[in-house]
Amino acid sequence: MIEIKNINKTFGDRQVVKDVSFTFHKGKTNLIIGESGCGKTTILKLMVGLHKADSGDILYDGQNFPKLSVNEQENIRKKIGMLFQGGALFDSQTLEENVQFPLDMFTDLTKAEKLEQVNFCLEKVQLVGKNKLYPAELSGGMKKRAALARAIANNPSYLFCDEPNSGLDPKTSIVIDNLIRNITEEFNITTIIVTHDMNSVIEIGDNIMFVHKGENWWTGDKSQILKTKNQELFDFVFASEFMKQVLGSQAK
Amino acid sequence: MNLFFHIGRYFMLLYRVFARPQKHSVYMRQIIFEINNIGISSLPIIAIISVFMGGIITIQAAFGFNSPWVPLYAVGFTTRESIMLEFSPTIVCLILAGKVGSNIASEIGAMRITEQIDALEIMGINSAGYLIFPKIAAAVFIFPFLIALSMFLGIAGGYVMGITSGACTEYEYIFGIQAFFEPWKLYYSFTKVLVFAFIITSVSAYFGYNTSGGALEVGKSSTSAVVYSSILILLFSLILTNLFLNR
Numbered sequence: 001m002i003e004i005k006n007i008n009k010t011f012g013d014r015q016v017v018k019d020v021s022f023t024f025h026k027g028k029t030n031l032i033i034g035e036s037g038c039g040k041t042t043i044l045k046l047m048v049g050l051h052k053a054d055s056g057d058i059l060y061d062g063q064n065f066p067k068l069s070v071n072e073q074e075n076i077r078k079k080i081g082m083l084f085q086g087g088a089l090f091d092s093q094t095l096e097e098n099v100q101f102p103l104d105m106f107t108d109l110t111k112a113e114k115l116e117q118v119n120f121c122l123e124k125v126q127l128v129g130k131n132k133l134y135p136a137e138l139s140g141g142m143k144k145r146a147a148l149a150r151a152i153a154n155n156p157s158y159l160f161c162d163e164p165n166s167g168l169d170p171k172t173s174i175v176i177d178n179l180i181r182n183i184t185e186e187f188n189i190t191t192i193i194v195t196h197d198m199n200s201v202i203e204i205g206d207n208i209m210f211v212h213k214g215e216n217w218w219t220g221d222k223s224q225i226l227k228t229k230n231q232e233l234f235d236f237v238f239a240s241e242f243m244k245q246v247l248g249s250q251a252k
Numbered sequence: 253m254n255l256f257f258h259i260g261r262y263f264m265l266l267y268r269v270f271a272r273p274q275k276h277s278v279y280m281r282q283i284i285f286e287i288n289n290i291g292i293s294s295l296p297i298i299a300i301i302s303v304f305m306g307g308i309i310t311i312q313a314a315f316g317f318n319s320p321w322v323p324l325y326a327v328g329f330t331t332r333e334s335i336m337l338e339f340s341p342t343i344v345c346l347i348l349a350g351k352v353g354s355n356i357a358s359e360i361g362a363m364r365i366t367e368q369i370d371a372l373e374i375m376g377i378n379s380a381g382y383l384i385f386p387k388i389a390a391a392v393f394i395f396p397f398l399i400a401l402s403m404f405l406g407i408a409g410g411y412v413m414g415i416t417s418g419a420c421t422e423y424e425y426i427f428g429i430q431a432f433f434e435p436w437k438l439y440y441s442f443t444k445v446l447v448f449a450f451i452i453t454s455v456s457a458y459f460g461y462n463t464s465g466g467a468l469e470v471g472k473s474s475t476s477a478v479v480y481s482s483i484l485i486l487l488f489s490l491i492l493t494n495l496f497l498n499r
Binding site: 048049050073074075076077078080082084085086088089090091101102104105106154160 | 274275277278362363366367368370371373374375376377
């Protein structure tokens with residue numbers, strides 16, 4: 001479980017995160033949603049330590065991350081897997097080497113054991129037999145799945161996903177969403193997903209925080225979000241024609 | 253003020269680069285990879301430039317020594333001194349600053365803007381140490397060999413041009429390149445090479461590591477890496493020359 005309490009972040013004279021608190025539950029897909037530029041990716045980066053919060057607490061199973069020593073932070077980071085928006089695969093390494101990388105760095109497994117783990121992860125993301133391909137040879141969806149395989153290679157306790165569906169077609173998006181949900185449930189990990197994709201919200205939104213102008217504007221789950229009376233959230237959810245039709249069919 | 257900011261940030265980066273390696277076997281594998289990437293791949297350009305420059309220096313020396321008072325072995329002597337003291341350690345390192353420096357800055361800069369460095373950090377890896385230390389170690393190890401080869405090929409190029417152009421005889425050239433040889437000058441040359449290897453890799457890595465933005469900024473980082481590495485090479489060449497050769 002991860003809790004954030006009253007976190008604030010300012011860049012220059014612009015406050016992008018304002019007193020945000022939320023609890024991300026273990027074994028659930030926790031979503032941070034909101035319009036582009038509302039501060040959701042900043043919240044994610046604050047949580048993993050890529051940005052430093054001006055104030056507030058970030059508790060990983062009770063351990064306050066910003067207040068830990070560098071070594072203690074590194075120990076927590078070893079339990080984090082992250083899926084970046086662009087995949088962030090290492091260009092000079094094959095898919096197999098990419099997935100094996102965290103194992104090389106942090107485990108004393110034998111070569112055969114590492115390969116077994118790599119193949120297990122690639123099987124989980126349906127990329128069996130693609131071991132020797134380089135990132136440049138993969139499609140957008142395959143890159144996301146490969147990055148997901150790397151993120152889970154070292155059996156993380158926390159999985160962060162930054163817009164996992166951006167740039168993907170709806171069918172591939174659903175594949176990625178289902179993969180993330182299955183991995184979350186199977187390994188009982190705390191998963192945090194930043195997205196503005198409404199399909200994902202409805203598919204896998206177990207626990208949702210809606211961020212508006214840097215603030216935690218609304219919290220709930222996928223069953224509650226379609227019945228919201230919150231005007232800003234309503235405008236966000238029902239922005240597309242398709243969602244308006246969904247709303248219309250609900251009313252009937 | 254801006255200069256002090258960069259100097260401070262450079263040394264802070266170096267502090268992270270020389271932190272204890274997290275996994276020696278992985279670092280070792282990277283160093284071997286970089287020896288090939290930085291060193292072996294630079295062999296063709298160094299060989300071509302050295303042979304041609306050796307030949308040119310020989311012809312220019314012969315042209316300049318067109319006097320009965322100057323013995324012809326001075327052609328070989330001048331070629332050796334020019335190549336050993338300045339051309340190979342400094343000019344070849346300036347060329348390597350262009351080739352290797354831009355490569356390092358653009359590689360690390362591209363990794364920065366595509367979040368690959370963030371990915372390393374989130375995994376709990378010291379990204380500065382993992383990415384930069386192997387490059388510095390590889391360059392400091394392989395550059396002396398490259399420069400030694402450059403010296404050999406430069407003098408060999410001078411030999412070929414000296415004989416074929418009739419600038420001097422084989423005996424005079426061979427005598428000239430052995431005349432008044434002082435081994436300590438090699439210490440001077442290779443000290444410069446070690447310093448330049450460190451400057452090229454660390455300065456270029458600094459610019460790449462601190463890239464922010466997009467492809468345009470990667471290009472700017474690459475240019476800055478070459479410009480600042482070259483200026484620092486010349487500055488330290490002057491300082492070291494003054495220290496070693498100023499009597």
